[in-house]
Amino acid sequence: METVEEHRENLQRLQGVWDTLALLGQMSGAVPDIGSTRRAFEQLGSTLLDALATRTLAHLRDCLQSRAQVAIDVLVRNLFERTADVGFLATDSELRAHAQQCAGEPQPDPQRRAALEARFREYVAKYSVYDDILVLSPHGQVLARLMPGEPDTAAVADQPWFAQALRGSGYVEHAGALPLQPGRSGLLYAHAVRGNGGAVVGVLCLSFRFEDEMQRIFGQLGAQQHAGALALIDAQARVVASSDPWLLPVGAVLPQHAQPRLRFAGREMVAALARPTGYEGYGGPGWRALAVVPADAAFEPPLPGQGAEQQALPPDLDRIDTQRLFDAQLQAIGPQAQRIERGLARLLWNGRLRQSEDSLAGAAFASTLLGEVGLTGERLRGVFDQAIANLHRSTLAAVFDRVRHHARLAIDIMDRNLYERANDVRWWALDGVLRATLAGQAEVPQAEAVLAHINRLYTVYTLLVLVDLQGQVVAVSQPGAAHWRGQVIDEPWVAAALACRDSQAHAVSRHQPSALYEGRSTYVFGAALRDAQQRPVGAIGIVFDGAPQFTAMLADAMPRDLAGCAQIVTRSGLLVASTDATQPVGQPVPLPPGWGQLAAGASGACVIDINGVAHAVGYAMAGGYREYPVARTDAADDVGTLVITPLGRRLPAAEPPVLPFEARPVTGRRGRAPLLRVAAFRLGDGWFGLPIEQVLQAPDGVRVTPLPQARSLRPHLPGLLSYEDALLPVLDVALLRGIHRPPVDDAPIVVAQAGPQHRLALRVDELGPVFEVHPDDLQTVPNGTERLVQGNGRHMLTLLDARVLWQATSDRALPEPTASV
Known part of the structure; x- marks a missing residue:
């Protein structure tokens, strides 16, 4: 797996750099022990690579399983019609x-x-x-x-x-x-x-x-554009049909247990086997479908120009909460990497606090080494971010490919089904008994016996009717519809059927309510019957049982493991059928862009927002089957299919990241005043700091004990922290200063020294650099308790005083420090 191997190499290379830096740190004593952080990154990297490989393989197997299932189910649906045909003929x-x-x-x-x-x-x-x-x-x-x-x-x-x-x-x-x-x-x-x-x-x-027929099915599933093959196998695992006779020859006997791995003719293959779902109780000739791809070509992209290129993903997918697409392990990798990185930042921050000022050379070496450790940690985090982003894109691409593929499958099933309906009505219009009845040469009971026999064989119809030239019902196929005899059917399909020019012509109604279907919407197919002199004597109408049949078609096309629904929709956007029983037929539904102008047989995928949730939508317009370009008589009556699955809610626009604070370099000493060392941290979108002599440590693994009623009385004092056998008040500096931001569970804590016997803990958002500044470069703010530090660019840092912060935790001010002698 090329992408997985690329990430593996990057991680191994950075781990090698990490080992070198850790060794230098141990030899010089300039860097704290980072062994635990290294092991955490290594363990997480192994988890990430396993997740990438597992998900990549799962995507492949899902694709193979889907293609195999579709192949056998489409064939079984087709063959079911043949069992009825032979019984009728x-x-x-x-x-x-x-x-x-x-x-x-x-x-x-x-x-x-x-x-x-x-x-x-x-x-x-x-x-x-x-x-x-x-x-x-x-x-x-x-x-x-x-x-x-x-x-x-x-x-x-x-x-x-x-x-x-x-x-x-x-x-x-x-x-x-x-x-x-x-x-x-x-x-x-x-x-x-x-x-x-x-x-x-x-x-x-x-x-x-x-x-x-098998070549049509294989072609519909893109078998010729993939590296593997699709095949039918019988109960003895003998290949009955194959899309690639060189890879899986017809007549070859395969191992009985052919999934998830198949070894045949010296080649190792990834395989998926599908048994027929069955249709109307019919399961086919006992065949199964097998989809395979050689292991050495399993993860190669399609060759350019082979018709299997993935379409570009819709824009703005990064602003959709797609966490539901990933399992708990994958969802945890990103936050875990952030926690490890924050832990590393804490270690390095503490290391910079402890740098000795006695040896300038030693301090410079330590600073450089700490910087390299931090940079390596950022690069490791970058590898994780890139890998997760790639996985996110590939997962979304798989979702859009699946909904597009299954929308095409759904409309293909419908086109095939309506093709059969058009065939049925034209053939039954040639029946001698029915023609003789309308010509007055046979009795009505004889015609109704023929109609009833047909209706028993072809269970997709609720009713068959025979009408004369005035549209009056002469015979019906169901005893329960006997009240229709003698009534005139005033529906457009009747006139269209009587006007059919020859035995190859037929008529079909629009998908609309019909009295013959108890006022529900469906298709009614019709064809003219002629006497021996080829003069029209009446027509036959067959009422398609649309409600359950359309739902069954969509259910067969909808992936079992994909949430959402499948729909059949007219060009004008009215719902014909849906797997969601709560959606009323005939109502408008959200449509993909350009739906009304979509060419026959065209398909694609897009994102549609429904009730505040972004959905991946695959769509396809009817394209016909075999010699019928479309089963309807007018383009305005065309229908298409939508396969819809939720992705997640739209996220608000991401706030621009806060740029890191970069201190200006100190170019030399001015006067006797020593340089001031500052430990920086971020609160919201601003940078703050404390003199380093007021900072003790950023402890690891701390736990804040909440104070009773603190949230309502003093929200800036969330609780207490145990540190060196003492309980320190925790101050949320951001809330104290009126900075509102989403809470972070493992936000860094900084322990500050406000006085000889007074310590407090500060909750901050991010640890920043530890740097030096000349006292003359500080600017005093009007309140007199804070000073400003100008950084490179437009950044300003506010230098706080731990003594002033202490006053926010206590009603008593600290005593003034004793002047040194």
Whole structure:
């Protein structure tokens, strides 16, 4: 992991410098023992590197797991539709009639077979997911098929799947060698065809375009742009399909326990395995999805121009409280590094207080050494800050990538689903019984039996209705909707359906309330039915069960470990569906910038504030599926998806940091007055100090004991401090001077000597430099008790007097000091 290794090298280099400085300090006695601080930094560095490596690996595994889960769930949803298709088509009147008549003929009638094969072509023109359709006799003879020029005989009679289909217990799913397609393997759906007496007279087989569909799924998930591969494996861990046949060849048998590590063909890989979530009780052919990436390429960035580059992060993310994205260990690293640095500053401050004035050379060496120790500590802290910032950016980048990816997944699932609805309504409009009923050549109960059979197979619909040319309901699929018979449906989709120009056309309503859906909003698909002369005789309408189906689509697309919700939204910003049940359908929702002008199939991510909380929002506009650019009839009716997860509340604008106080260099002695040494500290945004003879120490590990009623009576006296067997009053100098700032739990404490028998503790915000100043350079302020020190630049330091500060802790003033003789 390149970034982790870079931080490791920086830490090791600085630790080496630290060791050298510690050795020099011990040899000269000029530096206090910093061994404990070094060990604290070293331990925290190890924790940081472990956290970086763990989080980086977790990001990779999350990405792999997400891609694998999506791959298998999208496929299972698709295959669920195939199980319904084969059950319905097996009851087609023309197909059944052909199979039954063939039972009494030595050879199928060529004209009847040609008519049925033309019907198959009509079917595939609508359901382009199939590459072949076959009708086999109970002995395996081909009675009709879609693909011309292929052999008409095959040894299928002894195949287990064929025998199971003949038993007529429902659909049969067969993965493997395809009948009458030599050398090809794929996925086949078979169902018994029954004659008028109920006897099995044949088997219908639908050959699914499996390889084509898997390449679409792999492409949608960006498999070709990543270093690894996506694959399907069966129960024996054999590869069924692969996005990279060189890395995971089709037919290869993998180790059964393929996660989180996989060793195959001499390569070590990081792997994630996903089982299907299931849809409407269907779990697929027993396959699983596997996502892998070779360990030696796992953390490499995508190659330029490969379409997998990360989009730039939205601005102002540093002003969002994103702590919830990190676990407790990561949240503690930054504050812990600050505490260690403050402890080091305390050690160095105390060391500067103890510098001897007897040896100028020794004092200069000690000052230089202390400065280098402090600088090394700052560099170590800088490494921590940079590492945490990198981790913060990578974590946010992963969040935005995930919401964008899952928004695209959600709209892809919806486009696929509505594609199926458009196919269904157009095919059912060709049903002979339904057409005959509208033409007055069949009874209504026959039509309702067909509609009811369809509705049982296709559970995504609440109701199917048949209407005549005046929009009057002729037949319904549900007994509970019998009251609709004879009523005229006055909804725009009816006229649009009756106006369909041919069997390839269909109509779809806007997503709006429909009386057929109890006044709730949904889509109603319609198509015209025609008589033998191709004249319109009515229309069929299918009412999509939008409320639960849309929610299920969004739930499948929403990551299980991501807080928030997923939404389907119109271009105008009205809510179609949401995983949050408290959001009312049809209401406006917050939208990404430029949502109304978003191109079909476009996607992205942004930040939206909702109720004072910043949210990462992934968005995607409908782009269609296969031959359908979009499933709606007008761009204004397009919908898109939003995947929303909270990041945190907006933080107020950060105050500019207080610049450190830099003392002016002393260029020489003027007169006999000795130089004044000052120990500086910060209060709020100002710098203050005490003469060094009034400062004893900045103790470590102190604990302030609160005083009763101190907060209300004397807020500047927060408590008492035990120091050298005595209790000292603690004075918050900032509060005393009217400086208000957020409290700091481990703020530095300075012990001051106000008199021979009088000590007090000062709570300050930060320890500053210890420097020298000529008394003539001090400026007296009007109150006469304080003096000002001019630093480099615009900084001024206020020199306080511990004797005056003592008066704020006691009602008695200190006696005047005795003049020395």
